[in-house]
Amino acid sequence: MPTERKFPPSKLSTLEKGQEIKLPVEFIQELSSALSLQEVLDSVSQWIHKLFDAERASITLQNGHDFLKLYSISGNKAIPLDYDVPIADTFVGRVFSKRTLTVCDDLEQSHELDCQLLSQYGLKTCMDAPLISGDICLGTLNVAHNQTNYYTELHALKLQCLANWIALNIRLHLQVKELKYLASTDHLTGAPNRRAFTTAIIQSIREFHEQGKLFFIGLMDIDHFKALNDRYGHNAGDYVLRKVVKVTEDLVGNLGHISRIGGEEFAIILNQSCEQEAVKLFKAIKDALANTVINYDGEEIYFTVSIGVTHIAQGDDTPESLLKRSDKALYNAKSMGRNRVNTFTTTRLLN
Incomplete structure (x- = not known):
């Protein structure tokens, strides 16, 4: 001993x-x-x-x-x-x-x-x-x-x-x-909340103007989420919200992050310098979520998302202009059929 x-x-x-x-x-x-x-x-x-x-x-x-x-x-x-x-x-x-x-x-x-x-x-x-x-x-x-x-x-x-x-x-x-x-985390999904997103996007804007680091922002909304909640219940809706975060985080990796900024609305900051590659990733997120099947309480739940995308520009000194453009792109994606990625800089839909 x-x-x-x-x-x-x-x-x-x-x-x-x-x-x-x-x-x-x-x-x-x-x-x-x-x-x-x-x-x-x-x-x-x-x-x-x-x-x-x-x-x-x-x-x-x-x-x-x-x-x-x-x-x-x-x-x-x-x-x-x-x-x-x-x-x-x-x-x-x-x-x-x-x-x-x-x-x-x-x-x-x-x-x-x-x-x-x-x-x-x-x-x-x-x-x-x-x-x-x-x-x-x-x-x-x-x-x-x-x-x-x-x-x-x-x-x-x-x-x-x-x-x-x-x-x-x-x-x-x-x-x-x-x-x-x-204070900075959405308790339901574990993703950063709107407060954390605001801090992050302000920092990204600062780095763009000081260091030239380009980034894209995508506003993502779950299509017909109220109908999903009404049909399957709010617990199922919560499960969908968590799944959206998990799938998106896996695809984005270290290129950016997703925040939950509203009920069924998310914001994705993507540190990418190429628009083609950025849109390609946003499309991959949209497709992956459309192909996700959630088995809940004996039923299979399918859902889709719409994403509005824009990128930082020289005139963007605050988040408001970026959010306005991406929100307009999101509105267009929804009005033209949903389950789409739409960019503010072009009227062409990227399906």
Whole structure:
């Protein structure tokens, strides 16, 4: 059995009386000025590396039900950045699951995966603390040294206190990130919402005028969507909306993105410099959706979309002119039979 020492909260509380933790002012200022979660994690790992005279300091955060991901490392790269560490059968996973700071005094005696990796790179001992905020364990804060039996009870107290303080900071950043996501995401389809679309198109217009990056915009509307809802029910309509986003995202890939800007209306920003290629992709989206069959509640649901397309021009300084042209193209597509792609720059329908 490996040599281990465990420090549950009850044991650490007996060590707290009369103890003080002194931190560099630079650390406090750097942490308070961090604008992103990654900046917080990088700052913490670098300073923990110094404060504990460690060969390696790292931070993991939970990544799904079964893994902890390494988000920041300072020092020895025995376990690389972005590595997914299994929660099961690992030292760091036990610390996370049990929510108990634990010291492995001799890594060579451990058969757990992460301890073996650290040992192979010359490290002799490690100490991992759970990042606990309220009733949630977010991940772990870890240090390792090249001497066995290096860490003391006071080291353990200090690391856990820092982990508790840092966990609060991390949780606040995660909550802000979640709020931003909710504010910019359509809850039904998972696509960016109208607010996010407005931000994106303003940015695309700016990049066109500053860097010459051409882009196209397509307004897409599901044909006869009210009739579909009336016939099959709103739950079926919701399923159709989600399917539209999924099919479109798969086809657009990294060339752009789709946003839901209204009930059954979507906007697609396509980063493309060739009109022929852009229209070809919009046609592919239209055809793929027309060929989509949704099996819902024992029935097969078919639907089509109409798309109005235009591209950025020198006179476009705000989204309004682009939206007006693409909306006119969409109106023409619908008035001429639906299930069509129509561009503002030509009256020819591209079926």
